[in-house]
Amino acid sequence: MMDVPGDLVAFLIEAKRRTYAGLDDDATVATPLLTGSKQLEHRAGSYAYRDIYFGMGFFVGQETVSRDDTVIWSMCYSGGARAEITDRTTLLALYKFLRRALLAAEIEKPYRGPPVLSVDDMTYRNDVEGSLDRFHGVETIAKAGVQLYELRYSGGLLR
Structure with a gap:
């Protein structure tokens, strides 16, 4: 196991709570790096978090954490609602419950x-299997x- 910076976990939880989990798409930046994507960001001290994803019913994305402008951690993810779930109201209710679960992330x-x-x-x-x-x-x-x-989803510390 690699040496995990002591404050990385606290920053990661804070960043997730201040982006999608806590604010939904209201945390989206005005001009994302990739056309057609949603991009959410949070900065604190020497750390920066970025989550870029595409889609809604089925979506794919990547989260990164940088320290002093160098990406040190990343997680990729893909998934979503069952294909037959297409109405926006059902999707929004499902993702509202998902955000509630994400807000309950454990250290x-x-x-x-x-x-x-x-x-x-x-x-x-x-x-989940593994560690940070x-x-x-x-x-x-x-x-x-x-x-x-x-x-x-999968990810880890970059080296």
Whole structure:
């Protein structure tokens, strides 16, 4: 395992809470680097976080954390709602629950949400292996026992 900067985890959780998880697309920058993408950013001290993604129902993206303008950590992800879920209202409700789960990220595994979060008939699950230096995982959301969403992700410290 590589040596993880002590303040990286705290910054990563703060950055996620101040971008998509906490603000949805309201955190999107006006002029993204890649045409057609959503780009969310957060800076604090020597760290900078950037999340760039494409799509909504099914989406792909990459998060990066830079320290002193050098990218030191990254995570790629892809997934989304089941293909038959196409109406915007259902997608927005699903992603609202996802953001709630992401806000509950744990210090030990700050990549996405907690292992399990259940509210009413919605259940978020996150199964992850590894540590901040190298990890991969799958998160799902089910409603009344029927899976509606799946996302796969992986990443780690760059060297």
